[in-house]
Amino acid sequence: MDVIIEAEKLTKIYPGGVLAVDHIDLSVKEGEIFGFLGPNGAGKSTTIMMLVTLLHPTEGKARIAGWDIVQHRGRVRSVLGYVSQDIAVDEYLTGWENLLLQGKLYHLSPQEIKTRGKEVLEMVDLWERKDELVQNYSGGMRKRLDIACGLIHRPRILFLDEPTLGLDIQTRSKIWEYIRQLRSEHKMTIFLTTHYMDEADKLCDRIAIIDHGKIMAIGTPLELKRSVGGDLVSIKFQENGNGQREEIFTALKEFPLVESVKEKDSQLLIVTKDGNTAIPQILSRLHDMGAEVQSISMKRPSLDDVFLFYTGRQLRDEEASPQDFYRMRMALRRAKR
Amino acid sequence: MKRLTNILSDIWYVCWREMKHFWGQKVRILMNIVQPVIWLGLMGNMFSNITAIPGFPAKSYLQFMTPGVIAMTSIFGAAFGGMSIVFDRRFGYLNKLLASPISRVSIPMGKMLSSALQAGIQSIIIVLIALALGVKFGTGFPGVLVMVLVAMLLTLAISGISLSLSAVLKTQESLMAVVNFLTMPLIFTSNAMFPTNMMPKWLASIASYNPVSFAVEPMRNLILGSWNWGALGVDIVALIGFGVLMTIIATLLFRRSVA
Numbered sequence: 202m203d204v205i206i207e208a209e210k211l212t213k214i215y216p217g218g219v220l221a222v223d224h225i226d227l228s229v230k231e232g233e234i235f236g237f238l239g240p241n242g243a244g245k246s247t248t249i250m251m252l253v254t255l256l257h258p259t260e261g262k263a264r265i266a267g268w269d270i271v272q273h274r275g276r277v278r279s280v281l282g283y284v285s286q287d288i289a290v291d292e293y294l295t296g297w298e299n300l301l302l303q304g305k306l307y308h309l310s311p312q313e314i315k316t317r318g319k320e321v322l323e324m325v326d327l328w329e330r331k332d333e334l335v336q337n338y339s340g341g342m343r344k345r346l347d348i349a350c351g352l353i354h355r356p357r358i359l360f361l362d363e364p365t366l367g368l369d370i371q372t373r374s375k376i377w378e379y380i381r382q383l384r385s386e387h388k389m390t391i392f393l394t395t396h397y398m399d400e401a402d403k404l405c406d407r408i409a410i411i412d413h414g415k416i417m418a419i420g421t422p423l424e425l426k427r428s429v430g431g432d433l434v435s436i437k438f439q440e441n442g443n444g445q446r447e448e449i450f451t452a453l454k455e456f457p458l459v460e461s462v463k464e465k466d467s468q469l470l471i472v473t474k475d476g477n478t479a480i481p482q483i484l485s486r487l488h489d490m491g492a493e494v495q496s497i498s499m500k501r502p503s504l505d506d507v508f509l510f511y512t513g514r515q516l517r518d519e520e521a522s523p524q525d526f527y528r529m530r531m532a533l534r535r536a537k538r
Numbered sequence: 539m540k541r542l543t544n545i546l547s548d549i550w551y552v553c554w555r556e557m558k559h560f561w562g563q564k565v566r567i568l569m570n571i572v573q574p575v576i577w578l579g580l581m582g583n584m585f586s587n588i589t590a591i592p593g594f595p596a597k598s599y600l601q602f603m604t605p606g607v608i609a610m611t612s613i614f615g616a617a618f619g620g621m622s623i624v625f626d627r628r629f630g631y632l633n634k635l636l637a638s639p640i641s642r643v644s645i646p647m648g649k650m651l652s653s654a655l656q657a658g659i660q661s662i663i664i665v666l667i668a669l670a671l672g673v674k675f676g677t678g679f680p681g682v683l684v685m686v687l688v689a690m691l692l693t694l695a696i697s698g699i700s701l702s703l704s705a706v707l708k709t710q711e712s713l714m715a716v717v718n719f720l721t722m723p724l725i726f727t728s729n730a731m732f733p734t735n736m737m738p739k740w741l742a743s744i745a746s747y748n749p750v751s752f753a754v755e756p757m758r759n760l761i762l763g764s765w766n767w768g769a770l771g772v773d774i775v776a777l778i779g780f781g782v783l784m785t786i787i788a789t790l791l792f793r794r795s796v797a
Contacts, residue, residue, distance in 0.1 A: 250633075253637045254636075254637065254638055255633055255636055275639055278637060278638060278639040279639045281637075282571050283633075283634070283637040284632075285630045285633055285634065287629060287630025287631075287633070288630070289629060289630035289631045289633065289634040291555065291558075291631065293558055293559045293562040293563075294558055295563075298558065302551055302554070302555055303545065303638070305548075305551040306548070306551065306635065306638040306639070307638055307639060308544055308547065308639070334562075350634075467747070
């Protein structure tokens with residue numbers, strides 16, 4: 202797979218000296234769903250705004266589909282789709298008119314607008330209501346229309362800034378579904394920002410954790426979780442196995458995958474690099490030793506643990522800057538209508 | 539060539555969107571009709587005796603006032619041209635426009651064009667109301683056409699001022715304040731309400747440089763029945779020049795503000 206988004210030391214210092222994005226390096230492959238995870242004010246939106254040519258980087262470089270984001274802004278703009286967190290659809294137009302306008306802004310032919318407009322509106326389940334004014338749409342419908350607008354010119358890369366901010370559970374899972382569908386059917390590359398852990402975890406192929414404008418860690422959700430510590434396997438034995446406890450302890454400690462063994466509340470707690478592989482090995486060894494296992498369970502570190510590990514704080518504790526807070530409130534208010 | 543047609547298409551669709559907003563707001567259209575009725579009906583009655591003052595250029599104050607009302611309505615409409623950019627910025631639509639490959643200049647130009655078209659429609663409404671109130675248009679239908687054109691040119695230029703301000707000020711509160719501060723003096727230091735020959739000298743000399751006067755003067759000549767080609771030509775060229783200048787300034791400021 203080719204690299205389609207590349208950034209080298211990308212930096213943004215706002216007038217007044219605020220360092221919003223601090224020498225970010227990243228590369229995203231074609232067809233990937235790449236997530237930017239971080240608290241409000243971490244520099245997620247600023248990074249996206251630089252990549253979609255809305256902001257000039259102070260330092261550093263980035264290329265989108267091979268085009269430099271400063272020198273070839275026109276080219277960059279025509280290969281990407283951008284759906285901001287603002288739900289920027291026009292209330293005074295109908296759903297169809299919003300799409301028509303968007304198609305015209307990308308210089309599509311009337312024929313293209315007709316066929317693709319139908320295609321994207323059907324995908325987001327708004328075809329039946331395309332002739333209604335957006336004023337009458339619910340928040341979720343507006344967001345879906347906004348996404349449809351970002352798709353009409355068939356971008357190779359779709360940038361989604363907080364795509365599910367303030368939306369209800371059903372709409373969120375719908376939007377996840379569209380995103381997966383875009384990747385599988387159109388090989389579209391998707392770059393999204395989020396501050397929802399589950400969204401990053403379930404949806405993204407790879408995640409970058411960003412805080413104070415810096416990338417703290419980057420990798421697949423699984424890699425990130427593994428990097429902060431192993432899986433926790435707990436084993437409960439049948440009552441009669443007590444005599445072998447010492448033997449079992451030493452045997453388990455010799456396993457290459459096992460990092461530590463502890464006993465707590467008559468259970469064995471094993472920390473391992475890779476629980477999936479370790480469990481069958483452990484079980485067969487215990488079986489050979491004649492120990493009877495009553496139950497076994499495994500717990501993986503969550504992304505919350507990962508986030509805490511790399512940033513030293515919980516995501517939910519984060520206080521939003523007044524500006525972010527305002528934007529979030531506006532988005533929520535619009536979403537609720 | 540493809541580039542040029544693209545830019546023209548961009549300008550048109552930015553304008554198209556604004557026109558959709560215009561038609562979508564029924565109250566606004568209603569006010570566009572009510573307002574001139576009040577201006578013409580009320581002011582016309584209140585000041586009807588003013589025509590008795592020696593030196594007043596028209597026999598009917600309504601006839602004298604109609605071009606003033608057209609100019610005033612155009613200015614008020616144009617003053618809000620910049621507001622649409624402020625709202626687009628606030629609701630994120632501006633970013634959506636800017637992330638698309640449309641030419642940057644088409645955004646202010648499209649909005650200015652839509653202000654001008656709306657002023658054209660409003661002027662026609664005012665003319666119809668004036669006709670209903672018994673105002674005579676001395677140069678007939680061709681004269682009315684030129685009057686509407688002049689109103690559109692004036693609006694183009696004034697909306698350029700408003701858009702330039704919106705590129706610098708960025709918030710609706712400050713833009714409103716500055717626009718309100720500018721519109722009233724712009725109207726009262728022109729010949730829209732009062733003939734220049736009856737003004738104090740200092741005011742008359744301000745009025746003679748006020749761009750609004752360049753629009754009211756030819757409209758008033760036309761409604762009073764004279765095709766003064768020389769003066770008409772000068773006024774229209776001045777308006778076009780002012781309009782082009784404001785378009786350039788607005789476009790440059792806008793480009794700089796979003797770069």
